[in-house]
Amino acid sequence: MDGARFRGTAHVRIVNRITFRHPGAEGMDEPLTRLYPGPPAEVALRGVYLAHALHRADAPMVYSNFIASLDGRIALVEPGSARHRVPAATVNPRDWRLFQELAAQAHVLITSARYFRDLAEGRAQDDLPVSAQEPYADLLEWRLAQGLAPQPAVAVVSASLDLPIPDSVDLQRRAFYVVTGEGADPGRVASLERRGLRVLFAGNGRRVEGRRLVAALVERGYCSQYAVAGPKLLHTLVASGVLRRLYLTHAHRLLGGTGYDTVLEGPALDPPADLRLAALHYDAHAPRGAGQLFGVYECCAREGAA
Numbered sequence: 001m002d003g004a005r006f007r008g009t010a011h012v013r014i015v016n017r018i019t020f021r022h023p024g025a026e027g028m029d030e031p032l033t034r035l036y037p038g039p040p041a042e043v044a045l046r047g048v049y050l051a052h053a054l055h056r057a058d059a060p061m062v063y064s065n066f067i068a069s070l071d072g073r074i075a076l077v078e079p080g081s082a083r084h085r086v087p088a089a090t091v092n093p094r095d096w097r098l099f100q101e102l103a104a105q106a107h108v109l110i111t112s113a114r115y116f117r118d119l120a121e122g123r124a125q126d127d128l129p130v131s132a133q134e135p136y137a138d139l140l141e142w143r144l145a146q147g148l149a150p151q152p153a154v155a156v157v158s159a160s161l162d163l164p165i166p167d168s169v170d171l172q173r174r175a176f177y178v179v180t181g182e183g184a185d186p187g188r189v190a191s192l193e194r195r196g197l198r199v200l201f202a203g204n205g206r207r208v209e210g211r212r213l214v215a216a217l218v219e220r221g222y223c224s225q226y227a228v229a230g231p232k233l234l235h236t237l238v239a240s241g242v243l244r245r246l247y248l249t250h251a252h253r254l255l256g257g258t259g260y261d262t263v264l265e266g267p268a269l270d271p272p273a274d275l276r277l278a279a280l281h282y283d284a285h286a287p288r289g290a291g292q293l294f295g296v297y298e299c300c301a302r303e304g305a306a
């Protein structure tokens with residue numbers, strides 16, 4: 001992800017998907033309106049996704065989260081470059097709080113090579129969530145109280161293994177894996193292993209297969225798996241029928257643009273993947289002047305998924 005997806009006031013940092021600025025604690029106290037399930041009710045923003053207890057699910061819990069504009073843009077081409085970035089018009093600290101709450105419940109974050117590429121280009125902060133900054137730092141304490149490791153492990157999914165790992169990254173600070181296919185370039189595998197990365201194989205060719213990815217991580221004790229990469233990884237997870245839940249924020253803005261990403265990228269799904277609405281919250285407070293909907297969708301079983 002092009003770093004974090006929030007733009008606020010202070011320093012530029014990453015959280016894998018969007019380059020964002022740290023927001024400060026303001027703007028977290030206004031309530032949400034729960035629209036579904038049940039009769040509409042005001043509820044606190046903080047804790048609304050923590051209540052899902054994804055780390056306690058009785059089967060592997062694979063989930064993902066995106067913020068999109070109403071015209072479906074999750075990223076736009078950055079002016080003057082070929083890079084795609086989460087639009088500043090959609091990112092906001094209240095959505096980012098919920099992104100962090102999801103990260104707080106993860107045993108492992110599944111990300112893409114973009115994490116290392118952004119770091120190498122100085123476009124990313126030196127860490128993935130869970131953030132140690134206010135107004136998210138309470139989530140670190142929450143993890144410890146839940147008996148979780150201080151930070152989730154990180155699994156970087158890559159077919160190319162073109163991972164420019166900057167020297168500044170401390171690979172010992174949390175468990176780091178690279179997941180690739182058995183057809184991956186052996187020279188690149190050896191070079192990553194020399195750097196101290198654990199390489200897992202989860203596919204016949206160079207690409208990673210959804211079911212094998214999930215199984216390889218579960219085998220290492222990582223049952224709650226938060227996919228924070230982008231639309232290609234999401235396609236792998238949906239097509240193989242392993243995604244269990246999609247958290248999708250719609251910022252009430254239309255962005256247009258001709259170069260953009262949407263939630264899913266890959267071959268058409270036939271049959272389509274069906275999702276059932278599990279929860280819907282309306283946030284009148286961000287993005288300012290527009291508002292947003294926080295949707296939670298349960299994925300229905302996909303017959304015959306590989």
Ligand SMILES: NC(=O)c1ccc[n+]([C@@H]2O[C@H](COP(=O)([O-])OP(=O)(O)OC[C@H]3O[C@@H](n4cnc5c(N)ncnc54)[C@H](OP(=O)(O)O)[C@@H]3O)[C@@H](O)[C@H]2O)c1
Nearest residue numbers: 001002066067074075084112158159160208230231232233
């Ligand atoms: N708005 C939002 O909430 C949001 C959230 C996430 C991402 N985004 C945006 O989406 C755009 C794309 O994100 P992204 O590039 O991180 O993610 P991505 O589209 O999921 O995939 C990027 C890379 O991940 C690897 N990959 C994905 N699936 C794989 C598989 N099945 N097997 C092997 N490797 C696989 C490949 O790496 P290699 O090239 O190394 O082989 C691929 O090039 C970015 O602009 C990002 O900002 C937006």
